[in-house]
Amino acid sequence: MKLIRTIRQSPVGRLPLRMVLGLLICVALLMVMVDRLDPAFAAPAARAGGGFGLVAINTLPALSLLLALWALTRRLALACWLTLLAVAGLYAANAAKLHHLQTPLLPADLRFLREPGPALELFGHYVSFELRHLLPMAAGVLFTLLLWNRPGQPGLAGWRRVALGALAAAATVTMVAGSAPWKRVFDARRLGFEPWALAESTTHVGLIGALLMYHWELGGGDVPRADRDAALGLLQEHGTALRARLAALPADGAPDIVVLQSESLFDPARLRDVPSGQFLREYHRLRKRAKAGEMTVPTFGGGTIRTEFEVLTGVPLDTLGGLQYPWLELHRHDLPNLASILSRQGYRTTAIHPNSAAFWNRSKAYPALGFEQFIDVGAFSKDDIVGLFTSDAALTDRILAELDADQRPQFVFAISMENHGPFDWRPGLDAGRLERLSMPERLDEGGRYWFGNYLYLLEDADRELGRLVDSLKQRKRRTLVLFYGDHLPALPPVYHQLGFDDERDAQQQTVPWLLYDSARPRRSVSTRAAGCCRRCCWTPPASATSRTSR
């Protein structure tokens, strides 16, 4: 009784009991939702020890949202409902990303909300909408309106409302800024958070906590500081060899350069029961007259931006302390890269990508990187679409047109789009061609559907590589072509049913690359076995992460 009297006499106690009880119930609901939906808490280990504490700290950011909405609306039930919806939406987006890309949600993913149009257009292809979904959606909207129409709580008015709003704002601002008390609650060392191992960290910390800590670690938007003395020591240690090599840099003329990053391209012969040379025939034909090999890429199933960044800058993302989406997360884009270097050497620099220019923030990043022009999907006709996206044939035509558009040496960086996922839904493909595709007998109907859609589009990409090189051979001007896949496609049923020859996971597989020089087409193949160590690999993928093909 004494305790109850004490509570009643405190400021909290003067709040109506129903409000306090309502708040406690809402917090409990949020905790149950976090516990049930976060993959980190599905593991028995998390439930066994420390599970409650982790759930509680993952609920804290949601609690500050709840308090803010409560102060704004003066309706606790409505604020609670909206917070639950927001948390559920966050976990749904995380589940979708894990399903397709095997990567958890990142703060940078939320930056798509700044320009949602292009993101919704692309990701909308991955979402199926059926009429039966309308009923729960309508019920949700009606329930929201019902809660909105209830009168505001009279007990939450005046200074109480202002105080609640100030409390929520202070909590949110200090949390986002990473103030000391919050960093003690979300202690990276204690919780096992490592930004360079994001997927693992999310399973230790929980999704919401990991999002917050990742934001603290990498929200600054700058390239991490470098240990200049360590770099100096390494250079001086190998000074003799470096001096000799740099003094002997060839002073060739300026050939045209085409870098073609092919969407989702890998050699299906890496899969069991798929014979070598059955697919990518043009690639295998050309590699006899080019330098070629396999390379490690920093992404799987999506995240084109990551491979694109490494190729353009020559810097692996692993060296940037966990940074995931450079054009979105780095505030500065004037990074030394192929476009800026070649531009200073008199090249006309062109980027071509038949997707929205705003996607991945390329419309801002590319000009800063040194591209004179960026040709996006707006320059292509809807008649150029094959399946869901602009065809590789149209992209080849555009590359060839740009090469002849100016007397200056040309640097064209092209990223294809036709073979972008999803592969479980692909309208508009030629049914006859799909039927003629040869696939392993072991694949069931579902697997054949996914694999068939992919192989159909892969054939197009390969054919266009052959056409591009054959066309460049007719030009008088010397041209270098660098061709490579950006990552493996997300084909879960195919990988599950077939597996890979080397018994590694899909995420550990490599993609092919090829460097063709139109002036030296008969140069002998030189694919020395190379690669990078597990922890450190700073090398342009086309040269240093090459591996001899099987």
Added chain:
Amino acid sequence: MIDTLRAQIDLDDRELAEAEYDGLLALARLQLRGELPSLLDEALASEPVVEPNEALAP
């Protein structure tokens, strides 16, 4: 530069020594920060060996 370092440091068959790892990590970051050419000049000679930002030119 990278090709030369690859030839000098065996990246394939062993874990890097701490100094090598720290050095390579720093080189990558310095390249992105645009500070590599001046460091190269300082490390290798009194006279410049490369033009600014040409360290990774093909």
